[in-house]
Amino acid sequence: MINEDLQHLLLNYCEPESDLLQQIDRETNLKVLMPRMLSGHYQGRVLSMLSKMISPKKILEIGTFTGYATLCLAEGLSPEGTLYTLDINQELEDMVRKSFAQSPYNDQINYILGDASQSLGQLNEVFDLVFIDADKKNNGTYYDLVFDKIRPGGLIIVDNVLWSGKVLSNQQDKDTKNIITFNDKIAKDTRVEKLILPVRDGLFIIRKK
Numbered sequence: 001m002i003n004e005d006l007q008h009l010l011l012n013y014c015e016p017e018s019d020l021l022q023q024i025d026r027e028t029n030l031k032v033l034m035p036r037m038l039s040g041h042y043q044g045r046v047l048s049m050l051s052k053m054i055s056p057k058k059i060l061e062i063g064t065f066t067g068y069a070t071l072c073l074a075e076g077l078s079p080e081g082t083l084y085t086l087d088i089n090q091e092l093e094d095m096v097r098k099s100f101a102q103s104p105y106n107d108q109i110n111y112i113l114g115d116a117s118q119s120l121g122q123l124n125e126v127f128d129l130v131f132i133d134a135d136k137k138n139n140g141t142y143y144d145l146v147f148d149k150i151r152p153g154g155l156i157i158v159d160n161v162l163w164s165g166k167v168l169s170n171q172q173d174k175d176t177k178n179i180i181t182f183n184d185k186i187a188k189d190t191r192v193e194k195l196i197l198p199v200r201d202g203l204f205i206i207r208k209k
């Protein structure tokens with residue numbers, strides 16, 4: 001949505017990626033299907049910044065993929081904090097665990113494999129920050145399942161809510177309709193304050209009142 005020159009400029013004015021994040025990005029692009037699902041440098045810095053602003057004790061990520069955003073969010077964790085990250089894809093497990101082991105946050109990360117809806121039912125925690133970035137058709141389900149587990153003032157961040165701009169299209173496919181239905185649901189939810197940041201594919205920033 002932002003032209004390439006401006007993208008470069010944004011990267012020039014933000015913090016660099018760590019060596020480990022660069023390595024995860026490279027390895028994902030070389031070895032994993034659909035590497036563009038990874039948050040990437042600029043969005044990663046946004047997630048890190050938001051996390052550092054609230055120093056969460058408990059973070060939940062739904063959709064680990066190769067662990068890039070996990071490690072960005074972990075940068076803000078309070079020293080005694082825990083980050084839970086959920087994913088259904090067991091094929092990436094070795095790669096993800098290897099990356100987490102190279103980070104300073106390995107002991108604070110709880111990586112749970114399985115269907116997120118089921119894993120969520122077993123998590124009895126109160127979260128300060130939740131990042132929803134898995135199968136987009138279930139955004140609304142995940143939102144409803146986690147809502148009561150988020151403290152007042154806590155943040156929910158949802159990725160890809162602009163869906164490459166297709167949310168503006170007159171001819172909407174099923175995926176686009178799902179995203180619009182979710183966005184409308186959040187717009188109407190008076191329990192939260194919200195805005196969409198036009199970062200990469202759109203980040204919904206939702207604060208529980």
Ligand SMILES: C[S@@+](CC[C@H](N)C(=O)[O-])C[C@H]1O[C@@H](n2cnc3c(N)ncnc32)[C@H](O)[C@@H]1O
Nearest residue numbers: 037038039063065069087088089115116134135
């Ligand atoms: C967009 S990627 C996550 C990207 C990652 N958060 C990042 O920013 O680097 C989506 C992930 O959601 C996972 N996923 C899809 N359906 C899921 C489900 N039902 N339960 C848990 N994870 C699921 C996929 O396996 C994939 O790894």
